[in-house]
Amino acid sequence: MKRCPYCFESLKFKQNICPHCAQFIIDDLIEVDYEPADTKRCMFCGKNILTEAVVCRHCHRWLDELNDALEENNEK
Secondary structure, rough: EEOOOOOOOEEEOOOOOOOOOEOOOOOOOEEOOOOOOOEEEEOOOOOOEEOOOEEEOOOOOHHHHHHHOOOOOEEE
């Protein structure tokens, strides 16, 4: 099963833009043999997304930018 490298949602075939998170797909699709079941809440909109996601499929915000800022702040 092929998945978007950003929101980790299932894709039927290689596309230029993910229909779920609206991101241009410039990285390779992720090939997995399992159906992810764990979810987390988006820090920006509060909706449930897959745990592996780095982009919220609802508000289209990049979650790793906030994580990087938090790590940088903790180092100071």
